[in-house]
Amino acid sequence: xxxxxxxxxxxxxxxxxxxxxxxxxxxxxxxxxxxxxxxxxxxxxxxxxxxxxxxxxxxxxxxxxxxxxxxxxxxxxxxxxxxxxxxxxxxxxxxxxxxxxxxxxxxxxxxxxxxxxxxxxxxxxxxxxxxxxxxxxxxxxxxxxxxxx
Numbered sequence: 001x002x003x004x005x006x007x008x009x010x011x012x013x014x015x016x017x018x019x020x021x022x023x024x025x026x027x028x029x030x031x032x033x034x035x036x037x038x039x040x041x042x043x044x045x046x047x048x049x050x051x052x053x054x055x056x057x058x059x060x061x062x063x064x065x066x067x068x069x070x071x072x073x074x075x076x077x078x079x080x081x082x083x084x085x086x087x088x089x090x091x092x093x094x095x096x097x098x099x100x101x102x103x104x105x106x107x108x109x110x111x112x113x114x115x116x117x118x119x120x121x122x123x124x125x126x127x128x129x130x131x132x133x134x135x136x137x138x139x140x141x142x143x144x145x146x147x148x149x
Contacts, residue, residue, distance in 0.1 A: 043106035
């Protein structure tokens with residue numbers, strides 16, 4: 001009789017196993033909700049960093065060339081020597097960015113370059129966020145080089 005009691009107490013009951021499975025499922029649900037919300041935050045952070053990098057590149061261009069790229073030349077002037085006037089005389093062969101191509105924002109939209117900026121800055125670079133349209137809230141909100149610190 002002691003052997004039968006020992007066999008029963010050495011294993012888990014079906015209810016205990018189900019309770020553990022339910023707890024694991026609940027925890028997995030909570031963790032997955034938190035993990036899946038992070039990509040949007042990461043994209044906003046990447047966009048802000050890229051705006052700062054583009055802003056710095058425009059400022060380097062202005063320091064070396066005596067003027068910043070015009071609205072018509074756009075940000076493309078940071079990766080290729082402009083063909084529209086004013087054409088820089090001493091354009092570096094590698095351009096002003098580490099990439100030979102102009103980057104897109106994290107949502108695969110082009111950055112917008114304004115000369116002058118919307119608040120009378122000499123220039124402004126904008127990402128329109130996840131929706132790619134002016135305005136918006138949360139992850140669709142506009143991000144500006146004027147705000148990037």
